[in-house]
Amino acid sequence: MQKLLGKINQRIASLKIPAKPAQLYNPVTYTLSLGGKRMRPLLTLLGYSLFKKNYERALDAAIALEVFHNFTLLHDDIMDNAPLRRGKQTVWQTWGSSTAILSGDAMLILAYELLADYEPVVLKKILPVFNKTALQVCEGQQLDMDFESQKNVSIADYLYMIELKTAVLLGAALKFGAIIAGAKKKDAELLYEFGKNTGIAFQLQDDILDVFGETEKVGKQTGGDIISNKKTFLLLKAFELANKKTTAKLKLLLNEKDEQKKVAGVKEIYHQLDVKKLAEKEMQKFYKKALSSLEKVNADSKKKKVLTDFTEQLMQRQS
Amino acid sequence: MQKLLGKINQRIASLKIPAKPAQLYNPVTYTLSLGGKRMRPLLTLLGYSLFKKNYERALDAAIALEVFHNFTLLHDDIMDNAPLRRGKQTVWQTWGSSTAILSGDAMLILAYELLADYEPVVLKKILPVFNKTALQVCEGQQLDMDFESQKNVSIADYLYMIELKTAVLLGAALKFGAIIAGAKKKDAELLYEFGKNTGIAFQLQDDILDVFGETEKVGKQTGGDIISNKKTFLLLKAFELANKKTTAKLKLLLNEKDEQKKVAGVKEIYHQLDVKKLAEKEMQKFYKKALSSLEKVNADSKKKKVLTDFTEQLMQRQS
Numbered sequence: 264m265q266k267l268l269g270k271i272n273q274r275i276a277s278l279k280i281p282a283k284p285a286q287l288y289n290p291v292t293y294t295l296s297l298g299g300k301r302m303r304p305l306l307t308l309l310g311y312s313l314f315k316k317n318y319e320r321a322l323d324a325a326i327a328l329e330v331f332h333n334f335t336l337l338h339d340d341i342m343d344n345a346p347l348r349r350g351k352q353t354v355w356q357t358w359g360s361s362t363a364i365l366s367g368d369a370m371l372i373l374a375y376e377l378l379a380d381y382e383p384v385v386l387k388k389i390l391p392v393f394n395k396t397a398l399q400v401c402e403g404q405q406l407d408m409d410f411e412s413q414k415n416v417s418i419a420d421y422l423y424m425i426e427l428k429t430a431v432l433l434g435a436a437l438k439f440g441a442i443i444a445g446a447k448k449k450d451a452e453l454l455y456e457f458g459k460n461t462g463i464a465f466q467l468q469d470d471i472l473d474v475f476g477e478t479e480k481v482g483k484q485t486g487g488d489i490i491s492n493k494k495t496f497l498l499l500k501a502f503e504l505a506n507k508k509t510t511a512k513l514k515l516l517l518n519e520k521d522e523q524k525k526v527a528g529v530k531e532i533y534h535q536l537d538v539k540k541l542a543e544k545e546m547q548k549f550y551k552k553a554l555s556s557l558e559k560v561n562a563d564s565k566k567k568k569v570l571t572d573f574t575e576q577l578m579q580r581q582s
Numbered sequence: 583m584q585k586l587l588g589k590i591n592q593r594i595a596s597l598k599i600p601a602k603p604a605q606l607y608n609p610v611t612y613t614l615s616l617g618g619k620r621m622r623p624l625l626t627l628l629g630y631s632l633f634k635k636n637y638e639r640a641l642d643a644a645i646a647l648e649v650f651h652n653f654t655l656l657h658d659d660i661m662d663n664a665p666l667r668r669g670k671q672t673v674w675q676t677w678g679s680s681t682a683i684l685s686g687d688a689m690l691i692l693a694y695e696l697l698a699d700y701e702p703v704v705l706k707k708i709l710p711v712f713n714k715t716a717l718q719v720c721e722g723q724q725l726d727m728d729f730e731s732q733k734n735v736s737i738a739d740y741l742y743m744i745e746l747k748t749a750v751l752l753g754a755a756l757k758f759g760a761i762i763a764g765a766k767k768k769d770a771e772l773l774y775e776f777g778k779n780t781g782i783a784f785q786l787q788d789d790i791l792d793v794f795g796e797t798e799k800v801g802k803q804t805g806g807d808i809i810s811n812k813k814t815f816l817l818l819k820a821f822e823l824a825n826k827k828t829t830a831k832l833k834l835l836l837n838e839k840d841e842q843k844k845v846a847g848v849k850e851i852y853h854q855l856d857v858k859k860l861a862e863k864e865m866q867k868f869y870k871k872a873l874s875s876l877e878k879v880n881a882d883s884k885k886k887k888v889l890t891d892f893t894e895q896l897m898q899r900q901s
Contacts (some may be wrong), residue, residue, distance in 0.1 A: 281721075283721075284721055284724040286723055286727070286728060287724040338683055338684070338687060341679075341680075341683060342679075342680035342683060342684065345760060360660075360661075361661035361727060361728070362724070364657055364660060364683055364726055365657070365661065365720055365723055365727075367683075367687075368687075369717060371687065371690060372713055372716045372717050372720070375709070375713050376710075376713045376717075379706075379710045379713055383702035383705065383706040384702050386706055387698075387705055390697075390698045390705070390709075391695075391698045392695070394695045394698055396689060397691045398691050398692070398695075399604060400652075400692065401687055402600075402603055402606055403600075404684055404689075405603040405684055406603055408605070408680060408681070408684075409605055419599055424651075437707075477805055491718075504771070532721055579663035
């Protein structure tokens, strides 16, 4: 896994990003150098490796997804007014919103440039997957923004939103690997389902860690979702289960200005209603669904184990 | 030409833009319905028609370029803080910046979706052209923004900027038509050069019309470039030719708050230095260069005449 990660970071560092105009391309280089788990490209390479050796062939498609993912972060940070990303200043904070918009646009095009080098038959297969997924990610981000002001958000709405915003890209990453390796259509679809449902599980875990993670391990102050009244699984479930009195208390807490008091108060209600356990159960449900798709994939079980070792490690992560 | 335009608008109206999330896709539909000259798709169809009948085959690629062009306008309007586009409220004004950023992203992806349906061999040829051109347009927009605060902008810098921001897309539009019609590489390149140099001529004419056009015909208040101190060919040429006294006067005018006085003052200097005539000369130089490329294209001269009838009509436009 370390070797794959090395290859990915090496390829990213070797990308021929033009030098000029500096204002346009410096933010691109900056964003890509911030690191991260490189989860999406790893999934592409692991997906490829289920069916074939020499994963180098899938490397550019893998990097395209990482570049795309970083493009979405760059634009999301403008929309969310976020000052920090991976502990560093966000692009719009350093270079201003206009440059951030335009550099993001350039990154999206650069992602397509990485796809364009594939041979015609492969290109014809991966481009529609990329397009569809990219649009879904935009839809997910829009729903996420819509939910901020929307009164009645159901848990089903929320799960659909994270499916679009986060999960489909993990599904596409695995599918990319399968397609480029020449896997059967059915296997590529099963892998997509595995990736998608694993992605939903990951996001539920992110929600849990944001509230219950240890600050040192998560690397940021926990409780951010509570402070910003983000309608996560936990909050929506709490409202679903709360009696009249608790509902009133929860509503009051949403308007609480004292952040420490707010986080402590909401956490207490989460404890009372046991929503952490319910979220973990939901998470496991999606992960199990994911695994049942993977089981059906026609590939060597040892190779599948490499993939599940990776996802399991991510499922048990503390940050 | 009217028939082609009808086909283009019909295809745009028939695009399957999803209905939901409404906040994401309504701005896309809105932007595409604002109209415009549809210059880029027309060029693709005319480029195709030089070599083959049944231009319908080039229609989706033509529309992809129009969708891309409208995406750039949508994002540019956020960056430029522009309240109006084609006499209507800009997307960011109506829906807010966040939605405008995201809807623009979705439009860029929708442009790629229109390309993805081409057969593998054609796709493999048009995708790199699209990617390269799209990146160049971003670079041009960045240079345009850079120039606002840059002190020494030369006329060569300016011409390079408009080549990237405006002209290469017209070149690519014609090249798309040629590629899809199966034209020879050399002819596709010559058409690209024709489109690119015509595009530079068009932009120079836009600069002239912005200052010297009749308000009723241009459809907007003239003098906008002067008011915003835009470093156009006219202004740069004026600074190049002005003596010490006129330079000082021009510099004073750049800081003039009274807009009418400012426009009148700068126009007077333009008259004194005859920069309008020089701009027209430059414009003709690029258009002649364009025509000399077109001459070398191996295609029926009657069909070429259809193309030059169109570009000539645009060259003589008053708005």
